[in-house]
Amino acid sequence: MKPHMSLSIMFFLAFGYAFLYIPIAILMFYSFNISKLVTVWGGFSFKWYGELLQDQGIIDAAWSSLKIAFLTACGALILGTVAGFVMVRFRRFRGKTLFSSMITAPLVMPEVITGLSLLLLFVSMDQMLGWPEGRGTLTIWIAHVTFASSFVAIIVSSRLRDMDISIEEAAMDLGAPPLKVFFVITLPIISPALVSGWLLAFTLSLDDLVIASFVSGPGSTTLPMKVFSSVRLGISPKINAIATIIVIVVSIGVVFSTWIMLQMEKKRKLEIESMMPSNA
């Protein structure tokens, strides 16, 4: 499509972005409100951030959420990359349709169904095998890796599809074993997809309330569970403060990683160009 925009389309874009961003902006604005009434401005203050630091329950929950999210991102990156690779590079194998459905279905599956089904699996396993004993961080991790790896697989597979396969073939022809080709050629080329896959898995895990509520046990409360239980009691400036921190951290993360990926892309292009015989 060629760049060309009519006035009505520009109006729609402005309206759409305002709709997306105004609520977040309002939320962040009122986190600096001294008044306890969230929607009445009383003056500027960092009071609620101070109270947040005093709240041991929230800090513990945030810490355990970050740990689970980090481990989920690593697990989902491995599982999702292999799954995406299998989808794109192995043209045919028995049960491929089932395999690809198991990758696409978790993208849209209602969370209450995923949560309930995984909980019942863990309870049945506990009954029959005695493992995993009780529920907690481990069961949340397994649940998160399973649904986050689908997202990683989609990102990785679309990148693999766009990639020039002749480089891999050249390495194979020169006698490199498949595993070496994968680690030395394929992985570096798809590394931008790996970065965004890891980050997406991290934020999906950090954000999940419903699935974690089903599969967590006593003593493993995540940050969204903590936020949810206090939101149910009504709105409080403390939640606005948590929200502001999350939004700022995520925005910095996304902008920074996009910048890194653009740099990596540029460097790779230069390297490939310098290797072209016509440039020599």
Add this chain to the structure above:
Amino acid sequence: MKNPMKKLLRGRDWVIAFPYLWLSFFFLVPFAIVFKISFAELQIARPPYSSLFEYGEEILSIKLNFGNYLFLLTDDLYTNAYISSLKIAFISTFYCLLIGFPMAYGIARSSQAVRNLLLMLIVLPSWTSFLIRIYAWIGILKNNGLINNFLMSLGLITEPLALLNTNTAVYIGTVYAYMPFMILPLFTNLVKHDDALLEAASDLGARPWKSFVSITLPLSLPGIMAGSMLVFIPVVGEFVIPELLGGSETLMIGKVLWQEFFNNRDWPVASAVAIVMLIMLAFPLAIFHHYQSREVL
């Protein structure tokens, strides 16, 4: 020459087996267990359901309880919740399409440099917390919230409008939270369209509206379907939005399932609710898989 080939094949099988087994065990098998427990009876025990299979005196007896499904059929609450969830999901999808299509079109029409920025701005909110984005609307919609305060200070209304805890609030929340999922597949589709088709149509005297309806719209059908399913399917089972923004008039099956499980602790009925929901979503899931695997996989 034969041996390395065999080894390669074996390596390939291992590579396939790892994600295949993981996903089968943690995504497929759980549904079978939900199906099994939907035929159990509620018991005061840990776990709170009866076992279906009893083996004693060389007789294997299987006890299937159809009561949970009959209960869903006879109690109006469940039927109404299913119908109302489908309706809310359908209308939300329609609104997402109504706002999302012109936006995706605009982004696809912008210049390369602006396009990446606009796309990032669409994705960015969905990377921040879903829960918090829904929470933001409570402060805006409630009785002494921003909209009501603003309208009352202008003197347009004297009594606050009931906005929070209504179906309207649920629609606002779903459209707000799910719109990025509509825009992204639409954009991926629209950006690939060949302008030559539109130019040819205009050369032949077609009006812009006519060429939109007979060229752009049919070509973007895969994007429309993928985006619509990405919104429709999860919204049917949505829990957080009806819980935080909905009121007593809002009836959604995801919330019913949650309450059966957490408040009534009736795992067998919750399982039956989930199985019926899955059956209802089987066709939309198949549509989604069809278009998704064509677009991305």
